[in-house]
Amino acid sequence: MQITSEALERAIEELARLPGTGRKSAQRIAIHLLKQSEERVLTLAETLIQLKKSVSRCSVCGTITDRDPCPICNNPKRVNGTICVVEEFQDVYIIEKTNEFRGRYHVLGGIISPLENIGPDDIRIKELLTRLNSEEEDIQEVILALNPDAEGEATSYYINKLLLNYDVRVTRIAYGIPMGTELEFIDEATLSRAFASRTAF
Amino acid sequence: MQITSEALERAIEELARLPGTGRKSAQRIAIHLLKQSEERVLTLAETLIQLKKSVSRCSVCGTITDRDPCPICNNPKRVNGTICVVEEFQDVYIIEKTNEFRGRYHVLGGIISPLENIGPDDIRIKELLTRLNSEEEDIQEVILALNPDAEGEATSYYINKLLLNYDVRVTRIAYGIPMGTELEFIDEATLSRAFASRTAF
Numbered sequence: 001m002q003i004t005s006e007a008l009e010r011a012i013e014e015l016a017r018l019p020g021t022g023r024k025s026a027q028r029i030a031i032h033l034l035k036q037s038e039e040r041v042l043t044l045a046e047t048l049i050q051l052k053k054s055v056s057r058c059s060v061c062g063t064i065t066d067r068d069p070c071p072i073c074n075n076p077k078r079v080n081g082t083i084c085v086v087e088e089f090q091d092v093y094i095i096e097k098t099n100e101f102r103g104r105y106h107v108l109g110g111i112i113s114p115l116e117n118i119g120p121d122d123i124r125i126k127e128l129l130t131r132l133n134s135e136e137e138d139i140q141e142v143i144l145a146l147n148p149d150a151e152g153e154a155t156s157y158y159i160n161k162l163l164l165n166y167d168v169r170v171t172r173i174a175y176g177i178p179m180g181t182e183l184e185f186i187d188e189a190t191l192s193r194a195f196a197s198r199t200a201f
Numbered sequence: 202m203q204i205t206s207e208a209l210e211r212a213i214e215e216l217a218r219l220p221g222t223g224r225k226s227a228q229r230i231a232i233h234l235l236k237q238s239e240e241r242v243l244t245l246a247e248t249l250i251q252l253k254k255s256v257s258r259c260s261v262c263g264t265i266t267d268r269d270p271c272p273i274c275n276n277p278k279r280v281n282g283t284i285c286v287v288e289e290f291q292d293v294y295i296i297e298k299t300n301e302f303r304g305r306y307h308v309l310g311g312i313i314s315p316l317e318n319i320g321p322d323d324i325r326i327k328e329l330l331t332r333l334n335s336e337e338e339d340i341q342e343v344i345l346a347l348n349p350d351a352e353g354e355a356t357s358y359y360i361n362k363l364l365l366n367y368d369v370r371v372t373r374i375a376y377g378i379p380m381g382t383e384l385e386f387i388d389e390a391t392l393s394r395a396f397a398s399r400t401a402f
Binding site: 001002003004005006007008010011014015017018019020021025027028029030031032033034036038041042043044045046047048049050051052053054055058063064065066070071072075078089090092093096097099 | 202203204205206207208209211212215216218219220221222226228229230231232233234235237239242243244245246247248249250251252253254255256259264265266267271272273276279290291293294297298300
């Protein structure tokens with residue numbers, strides 16, 4: 001096999017390292033970029049460099065931000081006293097999209113997982129307790145919004161147990177049948193959960 | 202919705218413009234890059250810039266290359282006198298991977314398509330005829346390797362007709378049952394073609 005362009009080959013190799021991008025999609029992306037104007041490709045490259053250079057973690061909530069504290073922690077219009085605990089910053093993103101929650105966040109930056117050797121000290125639980133002790137934040141409610149899998153459950157139980165010592169209401173988001181689906185397609189674990197968590201009509 | 206990082210937002214927007222990358226995959230790629238070292242992200246960005254800056258078309262065969270003429274046209278070990286005609290440079294790539302063909306290529310850079318208003322003059326057919334007239338190349342055989350769809354067929358017929366005036370053998374790659382599949386899963390058009398093109402055992 002003879003390669004006619006080393007530059008193309010290198011670009012394909014680099015792109016194929018991205019998640020969800022096999023060699024074929026990397027090839028398609030490289031060919032697409034070849035057809036774009038130089039300006040567009042420069043913009044893409046520059047954006048990726050900026051992403052890495054200007055983004056860090058908020059020292060309060062732990063989410064990804066260009067400024068510290070992040071615009072959510074820094075926004076006086078966000079309801080003080082309510083904290084939503086999530087596993088990672090992308091969850092903040094997802095919850096923000098619903099426009100449902102007006103409080104602040106706490107990003108754990110991981111989940112307790114004995115199998116992967118991640119204990120309570122490896123995620124931002126201490127930082128959560130510090131915030132609970134802060135008079136400025138005056139936290140009334142902690143909403144747990146972790147993923148409904150074994151690690152998420154274990155971490156939720158762990159945090160809930162810790163917070164028994166604090167004068168704070170601990171809640172969790174509802175797990176049940178997703179909207180717009182048919183019961184037929186729901187797995188048994190979700191259905192059991194939906195029955196156990198039934199509410200008055 | 203409150204955005205905590207403009208840089209992340211811009212990166213997701215840019216990545217979502219790539220082919221086969223929706224907003225969700227763009228988000229996944231951006232988050233992945235955030236977790237990489239700055240050096241790795243710089244390498245990726247630099248590679249994309251180089252891709253655009255150093256790659257052009259070979260003036261002989263029309264494929265993508267960093268040097269003109271391309272390493273295939275320039276390789277004295279490649280069989281002179283046999284040209285394989287393909288639609289786009291990625292086809293060169295695919296054929297080279299088989300290590301089956303040792304001649305040279307001619308990339309049309311498109312296909313005759315009345316529906317998309319692409320005629321014979323819009324693709325590199327004139328350049329093919331120039332090569333056929335060249336004494337240096339001394340072409341004995343033109344192998345047509347276009348896609349087996351309506352446009353590929355029409356373009357193959359068109360080129361074949363033009364080449365009747367030249368002292369050159371015109372062949373096409375075999376279309377038939379792909380290796381490793383079962384007849385059960387083959388569409389009728391392919392099966393008909395396989396019967397019509399049957400060869401002596």
